[in-house]
Every structure is written in C-alpha cells, then in structure tokens.
Amino acid sequence: MPWKRRPFTGRDLSAALNIADLREVARRTVPGFAFEYVEGGAEDEATLRGNREAFAALRFVPPTLIDTEGRSLATQLLGTPCGAPLAIGPTGLNGMLHPQGDIALARAAAAFGIPYTLSTLSTTLLEDVARQAGGRLWMQLYVMRNRAIAEDIMRRAAASGFEALLFTTDANVFGSREWDKRNYRTPGRPRMRAVLDTLRHPRWLTQVLLRHGIPRFRNIEAFLPAGAASAVGGSTIIPQMFAPTITWEDIAWVREHWPRKLLIKGVLSVPDARRAASLGCDGIVLTNHGGRQLDHCVAPIEVLAEIAQAVGERLTIVIDSGFRRGTDIAKALALGADAVMIGRAALYGLAADGETGVRRALEVLTVELDRVLGQLSCRTVGDLGPHLLRGPGIPAAR
Numbered sequence: 219m220p221w222k223r224r225p226f227t228g229r230d231l232s233a234a235l236n237i238a239d240l241r242e243v244a245r246r247t248v249p250g251f252a253f254e255y256v257e258g259g260a261e262d263e264a265t266l267r268g269n270r271e272a273f274a275a276l277r278f279v280p281p282t283l284i285d286t287e288g289r290s291l292a293t294q295l296l297g298t299p300c301g302a303p304l305a306i307g308p309t310g311l312n313g314m315l316h317p318q319g320d321i322a323l324a325r326a327a328a329a330f331g332i333p334y335t336l337s338t339l340s341t342t343l344l345e346d347v348a349r350q351a352g353g354r355l356w357m358q359l360y361v362m363r364n365r366a367i368a369e370d371i372m373r374r375a376a377a378s379g380f381e382a383l384l385f386t387t388d389a390n391v392f393g394s395r396e397w398d399k400r401n402y403r404t405p406g407r408p409r410m411r412a413v414l415d416t417l418r419h420p421r422w423l424t425q426v427l428l429r430h431g432i433p434r435f436r437n438i439e440a441f442l443p444a445g446a447a448s449a450v451g452g453s454t455i456i457p458q459m460f461a462p463t464i465t466w467e468d469i470a471w472v473r474e475h476w477p478r479k480l481l482i483k484g485v486l487s488v489p490d491a492r493r494a495a496s497l498g499c500d501g502i503v504l505t506n507h508g509g510r511q512l513d514h515c516v517a518p519i520e521v522l523a524e525i526a527q528a529v530g531e532r533l534t535i536v537i538d539s540g541f542r543r544g545t546d547i548a549k550a551l552a553l554g555a556d557a558v559m560i561g562r563a564a565l566y567g568l569a570a571d572g573e574t575g576v577r578r579a580l581e582v583l584t585v586e587l588d589r590v591l592g593q594l595s596c597r598t599v600g601d602l603g604p605h606l607l608r609g610p611g612i613p614a615a616r
C-alpha cells in the first residue's frame with residue numbers, strides 16, 4: 219500500500235508547520251477571487267514556476283563539526299540594526315485579505331525588528347500606518363502619468379518618517395494575470411460564480427466587506443477619477459494610469475523629492491545594477507514581481523551572484539520572488555543578498571488570521587533560517603557564503 223501523506227487541514231495557526239500550511243488556511247479563509255488575486259502570475263505563469271524551480275537547482279555543501287551554539291539572525295540593513303535579514307515587501311490591496319491589512323503586516327514586521335514596505339496602492343493611508351504601527355517603514359513608489367501623485371506620496375512619506383523609498387520600475391507596463399481577470403465579467407464586475415463563492419465565506423464577508431466596505435486605494439484616492447478608488451473597479455483602471463515613460467533620467471527627479479534612502483525595485487541585470495550605483499542609489503531590489511509581470515523572466519536568484527559580484531560593495535542588495543523556506547533565504551544570503559523580501563508568504567499569514575497570521579509566517583521563516591544556519595555550521599548570517607552552495611554557475615570551493 220502506498221503511504222498517503224496528509225495536507226494541513228486545521229485552523230490552529232500554531233500547528234501550521236510551514237508557509238504551505240498557512241497558504242492552505244488562507245485558501246480556505248478568503249473567497250476565491252481574493253486568493254486568486256494574491257496567487258496568480260502573468261500569462262502562462264512560467265516565471266511564477268521558475269521562481270521556485272530555481273531554488274531547487276542550488277544545493278548545499280555543509281561543513282561539519284563546528285560549534286554553532288548561540289546563533290543569531292541579527293544583521294544590519296541600510297546601516298541600521300535589523301532583527302533578521304528580512305523585510306516585508308510592498309503589496310497593494312492588503313485590506314482585501316483582512317481589515318486593516320497594512321497595519322497588521324507593519325505591526326508583525328515591527329515585532330520581528332524588520333522593515334515593512336507600504337505600497338502606493340495600499341488600502342490604508344501611509345500616515346495611519348506610521349501612527350498606528352510604528353517600526354521601520356519603507357514606502358513603495360509607483361509613478362503614474364500624473365507626476366503630482368508620486369510627488370505627493372514622497373512628500374507625505376518623508377513627513378511621516380518613512381526610512382526608505384522603493385521605486386518600482388518593473389510594472390509600468392502592467393502584466394496580464396489571466397486567472398485573476400477570469401473572475402470578472404468586465405473590469406470591476408465579478409462573475410456570478412465569484413459572487414456565489416464569496417457568499418460561502420461568511421467570516422470574510424462580515425469582517426472585511428460588511429464592517430469596512432469595499433477596500434479603497436486610500437493613499438492616492440484624492441487623485442483618482444470617480445469609481446477608480448474602490449479596489450474592485452480601480453484595480454483595472456489604475457494600472458492603465460501607470461507611466462510607461464519612466465527612465466533612468468527620472469532618478470534625478472525622485473531625488474529632488476526624496477531626501478532619504480532610495481532603492482530601485484526591478485533590477486535584474488549587471489548593467490542596470492551598475493547604473494543604479496552610478497546614479498547614487500542606496501540599493502536595489504532584484505525581483506520579477508513574484509511572476510506577475512513579464513512571463514518567461516529569469517528568477518532573481520539566478521542572477522544574484524553576478525550582480526552581487528559587480529555592485530555588492532556599493533549597494534544594498536535586497537531580493538524577492540518565490541521565497542517560501544528558510545533554505546531559500548539562506549541560499550540568497552550565501553550568494554550575496556543583504557536581505558530577502560517576503561511577498562506572498564506574509565500575505566498567506568495575513569489572509570489566514572491578520573497580524574497573528576503574519577507573525578506566524580515570520581516565526582516559521584526565522585525558525586527555519588536559524589535551523590539552516592546551524593545545519594550549515596554558521597553562527598551568523600555573515601558566515602554564509604557561496605562556498606556552501608553547488609549549482610549552475612557556482613565554482614566548487616577548494
């Protein structure tokens with residue numbers, strides 16, 4: 219008889235052993251259209267799958283017989299102490315998963331001493347996140363054709379004490395997430411199937427929709443045409459407002475409005491990384507937007523080593539896309555990343571149970587990372603290096 223393995227069926231998050239278990243709770247908790255919004259990738263989802271497959275191509279070569287008692291995940295990020303080499307990445311529409319989703323994410327990040335990045339398309343005002351959550355806050359910037367929107371975001375984020383700006387450069391031509399689109403008859407009008415499925419999620423209906431109404435793009439609401447501020451209608455209208463005209467020349471314009479740390483989110487090549495460094499940026503985020511933009515795109519982990527070699531001394535290197543395990547994070551740190559940004563892994567926790575769920579996701583990832591450090595005979599994240607890995611493009615250590 220073949221042994222049948224059982225997926226996680228519980229609701230008790232302390233019994234959820236890994237991010238896949240949290241994803242399972244999230245899937246059962248929120249309506250299908252909301253889960254699909256989080257889950258989906260662009261077109262054939264080759265990039266989405268590739269992000270996970272790329273980790274499998276890298277394998278550890280662990281040294282042995284080294285004392286690792288007293289291990290620590292503590293590190294420095296942008297010159298400031300950080301509880302772990304992690305940050306929560308920017309995701310729009312978090313209020314669709316849980317009421318006050320942005321505040322729940324930011325509070326959980328603060329509890330772990332790591333930064334939270336608020337999206338331009340957040341459903342909470344950036345001022346409210348700063349007031350109610352605290353901790354280290356980064357602001358993500360989308361630039362729309364009306365540049366006054368970006369200037370307003372930068373001015374307000376600076377006034378509210380945000381530490382860094384992440385200028386997203388890979389979504390100005392918006393990706394086609396087809397599974398997500400199929401939930402709507404026309405933009406903003408859900409199909410009957412999606413409506414019936416939503417009715418089968420009474421907890422979500424009461425907590426999110428009935429108590430708080432359809433989430434809105436609070437940060438940029440003042441600039442939006444009628445009907446575009448609601449998450450249901452706006453999520454298709456707003457991407458059409460993005461500016462495909464942004465170029466490297468615009469870094470100077472961003473710098474005029476943003477006095478603090480600046481990271482470019484969307485770099486995947488050595489020439490672009492060098493350009494960011496030469497323009498005085500503080501860091502880069504290697505990303506393919508979690509497979510939601512260009513299909514058949516390289517996974518950031520595949521280009522990390524060459525980029526770290528080229529600019530690692532000059533720039534803070536953050537990486538995201540596909541990170542679900544402590545082993546994934548350890549591989550990126552070993553190849554030269556300063557930190558890993560968590561996208562969907564945090565959102566699964568949020569959808570499962572708000573701040574408690576996000577804390578559980580961060581606990582799972584940090585416990586796993588600490589265990590991997592030990593198994594790799596490392597005491598600190600600084601002990602990780604390419605000598606611990608075998609895989610495409612990595613020379614064998616002597």
Ligand SMILES: Cc1cc2nc3c(=O)[nH]c(=O)nc-3n(C[C@H](O)[C@H](O)[C@H](O)COP(=O)(O)O)c2cc1C
Pocket residue numbers: 255256257269307308309310337338339358386483505506507508509510538539540541559560561562563
């Ligand atoms: C639901 C969702 C919404 C997102 N919204 C934004 C956004 O508003 N701005 C942005 O720069 N990136 C956005 N991203 C991309 C994430 O910041 C990040 O690059 C990606 O999620 C990392 O991949 P992972 O989800 O596999 O960890 C979003 C991703 C998801 C899943």
